[in-house]
Amino acid sequence: MSSLWSLAPCKITLWEHSPVHPSRLSLKLVISNASENKNHSLPLELCCCDSSDSTAVIGSTSNTSAPPVMRKKKRVRYRREYPGESKGITEEMRFVAMKLRNLKGKKYPSSHNSKSDCEDSSNDDVEQEQEVKQDNDGETWKPSTDGFVKYLVDSQLVFNTIERIVDDSNDVAYAYFRKTGLERSEGISRDLEWFSEQGIIIPEPSTPGVSYAKYLEELAEKSAPLFLSHFYNIYFSHVAGGQVIERQVSEKILDGRKLEVYRWEGDPEEMLKDVREKLNMLGEHWTRDQKNKSLKEAAKSFKFLGQIVRLIILL
Numbered sequence: 109m110s111s112l113w114s115l116a117p118c119k120i121t122l123w124e125h126s127p128v129h130p131s132r133l134s135l136k137l138v139i140s141n142a143s144e145n146k147n148h149s150l151p152l153e154l155c156c157c158d159s160s161d162s163t164a165v166i167g168s169t170s171n172t173s174a175p176p177v178m179r180k181k182k183r184v185r186y187r188r189e190y191p192g193e194s195k196g197i198t199e200e201m202r203f204v205a206m207k208l209r210n211l212k213g214k215k216y217p218s219s220h221n222s223k224s225d226c227e228d229s230s231n232d233d234v235e236q237e238q239e240v241k242q243d244n245d246g247e248t249w250k251p252s253t254d255g256f257v258k259y260l261v262d263s264q265l266v267f268n269t270i271e272r273i274v275d276d277s278n279d280v281a282y283a284y285f286r287k288t289g290l291e292r293s294e295g296i297s298r299d300l301e302w303f304s305e306q307g308i309i310i311p312e313p314s315t316p317g318v319s320y321a322k323y324l325e326e327l328a329e330k331s332a333p334l335f336l337s338h339f340y341n342i343y344f345s346h347v348a349g350g351q352v353i354e355r356q357v358s359e360k361i362l363d364g365r366k367l368e369v370y371r372w373e374g375d376p377e378e379m380l381k382d383v384r385e386k387l388n389m390l391g392e393h394w395t396r397d398q399k400n401k402s403l404k405e406a407a408k409s410f411k412f413l414g415q416i417v418r419l420i421i422l423l
Contacts, residue, residue: 201406316412
């Protein structure tokens with residue numbers, strides 16, 4: 109066919125307007141070959157374009173196709189950020205704690221400034237003290253010696269459990285939280301020894317403490333992120349709220365005696381800050397699913413601890 113185009117003369121004949129597309133002219137291209145006395149015809153279409161466009165398109169009628177369809181790009185949707193997520197997993201846990209306290213009828217702002225947990229915990233002492241004076245059922249908070257001893261016994265079991273898990277585990281994540289300075293087992297032991305010397309019978313751990321300790325052991329084997337959520341919130345609650353409990357108990361049943369469980373070698377808020385920074389560092393490597401589950405565990409932690417605190421007023 110290429111030889112025909114190069115050697116033979118050609119003639120273009122106008123047929124008529126296309127019945128399908130009136131704006132197009134039907135043409136016939138006739139190629140003559142004198143040596144073979146044959147004519148080869150090829151139907152063509154001439155597309156009449158807009159006057160502003162000087163180009164014309166010639167194509168075969170058999171190969172005419174529709175213009176391409178332009179598809180809209182899908183809108184990119186970004187995941188909504190969780191409250192406190194930009195600052196770290198411990199800040200997300202803080203929002204969980206605030207939400208739980210809001211459910212009890214207390215009002216807290218939906219956002220907060222750049223103060224650290226330690227600074228905020230000290231500012232919350234007055235509010236927590238009022239909360240301690242009245243429990244969830246509206247009962248007046250009147251601590252008893254026997255109830256406080258039960259609280260110490262169950263608390264000692266919980267602290268013993270988390271300290272032993274962190275010290276004995278081969279999980280590298282737990283190694284960051286050894287010897288933090290926040291450990292409370294020895295201090296509680298000294299307080300219980302003093303109560304024993306006063307003739308107070310030291311009971312066995314009760315259901316709240318036993319249940320929580322068992323749950324922590326099972327969780328530590330299952331998932332480090334979930335266990336560390338409890339680890340952090342146990343110490344955070346003890347530093348922030350424990351000192352309020354000490355004041356109430358010391359004034360009402362201990363004649364102002366200071367307890368060993370609330371004495372630290374150093375600033376407990378600085379120690380807690382160090383723990384928080386390490387946990388935030390580890391949390392950067394957790395999946396969103398692990399973070400969500402750890403937030404659920406934070407809520408469980410507060411509930412377990414609340415049951416132990418109630419031992420102080422239950423007879």
